[in-house]
Amino acid sequence: MRGQGGRWRWRGCSRRAVRFLEPTLLLLLHYGPAHGYTLLERLGEFGLGGLNPSVVYRALRDMEGRGWVTSTWDTEQTQGPPRRVYHLTALGNEALSLWTQDLQETRRLIDHVLGAYSRHMEEGKGEYH
Amino acid sequence: MRGQGGRWRWRGCSRRAVRFLEPTLLLLLHYGPAHGYTLLERLGEFGLGGLNPSVVYRALRDMEGRGWVTSTWDTEQTQGPPRRVYHLTALGNEALSLWTQDLQETRRLIDHVLGAYSRHMEEGKGEYH
């Protein structure tokens, strides 16, 4: 997992991805309440497929600890053990809004680096000294 | 440092920032060889000001361990103890190029989340259920 390319990639999903787990979960819950398992599956749409389920469940419980979401046991009978339904709270809604500001800032940061890189590549023809 | 906003921010610089430390250092070295201390100062231009020096020096030594940079002691007499000069290697140059691809992917990920959020906000008028 070290050096030469393997450093950033792990199970087809970038290692940095987990940093976007919380805002993505909040967004999915902004659409409406959902089960952990469902959220887990829908993460794939946001490039977060392949995360270990434990990581996702843990994130949800942590978010509940912070009061961003609440959970209740689903009474509906399904093909398996009881499931938790997570609901976004007003606090979680605020957190999501703060997260989007943070993401925009991150985006600007990335743009700045990429911009500087491409400008420098054009000028210097890719040379480094 | 936990909950409510303090979670992402630390010394005026986002906690995720350190993830962009390596590509930024590589970019700065792409401009030309430089001392660790100089790099440390120039990081501010990329929103990475306020990082603890140890973190930066460590990153440089790790990168040297991976063969991305080499270092030599500066013979020039300056106002202080001897300084290391870091030079980008061919391998480091490749690493930088891989990093930019990674950053572009991260950018797409962020855009996807932000896009989904703003679309959903327009439709639903900011309601969450």
Place this chain on the structure above:
DNA sequence: CCACACTATGTGCAAATTGTCAATAGTCAA
């Protein structure tokens, strides 16, 4: 009934990353 596959969640611990503190060491100016 029993083995098995699939759904669903959770625990504990190891490994990796990140943050802090303090040590070392040279130069310069008062």
Place this chain on the structure above:
DNA sequence: TTGACTATTGACAATTTGCACATAGTGTGG
């Protein structure tokens, strides 16, 4: 000779992340 500033490093603590596995219900085929 003290203190401020330049420069780099080491050791250790705290936090985050990944993984292996435990638990548990449901449905299917033999």
